[in-house]
Amino acid sequence: xxxxxxxxxxxxxxxxxxxxxLIQVRQEGSSTVSSAxxxxxxxxxxxxxxxxxxxxxxxxxxxxxxxxxxxxxxxQKILGSDHxxxxxxxxxxxxxxxxxxxxxxxARGFQLSAIFDSDAGKVGKRIGDFLVQDVSTxxxxxxxxxxxxxxxxxPASAAQSVADTLARAGVLVILNYSSTMVSAPDGVxxxxxxxxRELMHTLYYLSRADVESAAV
Numbered sequence: 001x002x003x004x005x006x007x008x009x010x011x012x013x014x015x016x017x018x019x020x021x022l023i024q025v026r027q028e029g030s031s032t033v034s035s036a037x038x039x040x041x042x043x044x045x046x047x048x049x050x051x052x053x054x055x056x057x058x059x060x061x062x063x064x065x066x067x068x069x070x071x072x073x074x075x076q077k078i079l080g081s082d083h084x085x086x087x088x089x090x091x092x093x094x095x096x097x098x099x100x101x102x103x104x105x106x107a108r109g110f111q112l113s114a115i116f117d118s119d120a121g122k123v124g125k126r127i128g129d130f131l132v133q134d135v136s137t138x139x140x141x142x143x144x145x146x147x148x149x150x151x152x153x154x155p156a157s158a159a160q161s162v163a164d165t166l167a168r169a170g171v172l173v174i175l176n177y178s179s180t181m182v183s184a185p186d187g188v189x190x191x192x193x194x195x196x197r198e199l200m201h202t203l204y205y206l207s208r209a210d211v212e213s214a215a216v
Contacts, residue, residue: 007056014042021042059074076108081109088166091154096115114141114145116133149171149174150174167185172188174188
């Protein structure tokens, strides 16, 4: 994303949200979309959407809106999702199975390449098109398939060990879905994104709504 090295982090974080909305609009058969409609779909102020997109060029026409296919293509190139990024998933439990089955990965430039687990009862079983492999083979498979992204979907007690294994294997990005925070060495991009923490974040807004409702 060298062309956008000066872009604020908040703008970069919103781009995938815009991309998801645009993909939905394309699936619905619309060729253009207004910032007002994108705002309703994403919960982002339309003026903010227009400001965000101007960091990357001139898009949209007054009275017409944005060309959906063109803007999808542009955002994918900005994010680097216009080509395939291979993923190694560690954890073949309920959460790992749900991630492996998510159909939106390929539409956004990601390809699940391998699934690993340390549980002998899970190794060798099939999740979709994949056989679960023993985590002891992770380093070899990551090197052979040139996998650059690792996803952690294991119990909290094993998460840091898995993060260390992924980093040693050479992955450049780690997405941690466990319920504990993990660390990674310099040079590895880490994102801790426990679904429960994401839910708790929304409680602030729910609590505010309850207070405002009670005050009426």
